[in-house]
Amino acid sequence: MDQAARTRTTGLAFAVLSSVAFGASGPFGKALIGAGLTPLQAVWLRIAGAALVLVPLVLVLRGLAATRALRPHLPRLALYGVTGVAGCQAFYFVAASRLPVGIAILLEFTGPVMVLAWLRLVRRARVHRTAVAGVAVAVAGLAMVVQVWAGLALDALGLAAGLGAAACQAAYFLIIDRLAGEVDPLAMTAVGSVVAAAALTLIAVPWTLPWHVLADAVPVGDRSAPGWLLAAWIILVSTVLAYLAGVAGVQRLSAQVAGAICYTEAVAATLIAWAALGERLAPVQIAGGAVVLAGAFIAQRAVIDHDPPVAAPPVPAPALNRP
Template identity: 60%
Template sequence: MDAARVKAWGLGFGVFSSVCFGTSGAFGKALIEAGMSPLQASWTRVAGATLVLVPVMLAARRRAAAAALRGRWRLLLLYGVMGVAGCQSFYFVAASRLPVGVAILLEFTGPVLVVGWTRFVLRAPLPRSAAVGVGIALVGLACVVEVWSGLRLDMIGVLAGLGAAACQAAFFLAADRAVGRIDPLVMTAIGFAVATVVLAACAPPWTVPWHELGMEVALGGHTAPGWLLLTLLVLISTVVAYVTSVAAVHRLSAPVAGAVGYVEAVAAAVFAWATLGEHLSPVQLAGGVIVLGGAFVAQRSVAAREQVIGELPVMETAGLTRSSG
């Protein structure tokens, strides 16, 4: 297969992956409104994905998994707690109290937090464009939450969305540490297994309203069986999304794969509008564009610094095992 065709397939996988990731907010919110708590919805999602991913990992990467658990267990624990359990749970809390489009935009400020961590905690010099990207993203964020109106949005939802962003930032940093050290499938499967255990302590399986899965659940102006929505959340929004994300990164350059990932935020807003009837105001839509533009500039600035010093970019290699909504 020639290079052009490989890249075309990679782009297709990347867009498809982002669209699949973008469906999670609507499916999860429908289950939450049917009676599950955000943490219960998050647990059922990661537990279902774990049941699929761990057997695949054991069949294909058993030795790599054993080596990773021996030498990198702390990093895997951090990834599972923050990158999977924390990110997805905060996102579902935010999506349950805010429009899905706003929740995903709040989460996508994660790259801005990575810039802050790199500059003020690691004290590493960054290009001026990084500060410009942060400033642009913050202006967009102000539009999304409409700060001039005294934050009309639910404050708990906004804080949860920013919590998801912080967890996404931790995921990016953990993924950077794992590049070349932990196989992507191993990191994903073990991360989900860790998240399943952690969330089980917060949302015990026996408290989940399993009977809701046998009932019709409202999805906008339509209804669907609860078990079908959960199946779609696990298989499409999680397993297929992660697999196609890996396939995309293997066929594209890191910068292109990182850029394609921003389709997820657009897909989440569009899918929530189509299925749940959620609308964003014109100002929020404009703010969303500004947020994504600023986050992208900040991401590329950090990536450029990493490439200069001879390392793989922290935020673009993270596409190997994404943790977002």
């Protein structure tokens, strides 16, 4: 296998790992919210916790020299933290509180469509037909997974928030794509987490967070688990690992291809909710999951069929350990 093929394979593995890790946040975050946290407090907890893990990790593994190397990129990194980390999740929770959850998810996952439109209309870049086809197929499959026809009531603010989440998701892919090869994934994720935690502090009011929930046994489906263990999962797996793998994946593929592959997150979330919470899957959801995976497969062919060979950027050790 040549270097370009290894890079593509590694990128696909990171992108799928990221999607599964993001999807794994739903059941455990939902359990913490049911135990007394507000949705925004749950988001703040996972992002602030990630920042507390990542900042010391960067200093130990990369040293102060790595932080000085970030200075030319600070404006983009700040935008990444505000949009791709804080904005995407905060807007989604607002949308989900005012719209049927399936509609909110579908709106958020129009982000990859916005990526393709931005690349073609603003950057005047070539958009691979296979990537477009993959996104279209994945959107159709996602509509089946979330069964959007089950609830079609729309709220103007919820609709705006859902589109805001989509725009932030698009920014996530586009900013990472522009910084590929220039910023270390570990450092980028750390800075994004710090910026996002600071941005969410005023609206999440973490000083009112019911910290006792972390010491309590929290129901998860028919079982229960310590609140601190659920929090550790969404911080370490569904945030630290998810964002690190996502950055590493986009850097090895492209924004348009990684955006299509991210639809596997919805499939992962549905399957994990079924396993952890006992939420039943309808036959149409199972079929939709297969359609989403088919769309992701079609999209990744854009890398194989069209992209020139590229050198793999350095792989940070923590990314090998991480919606």
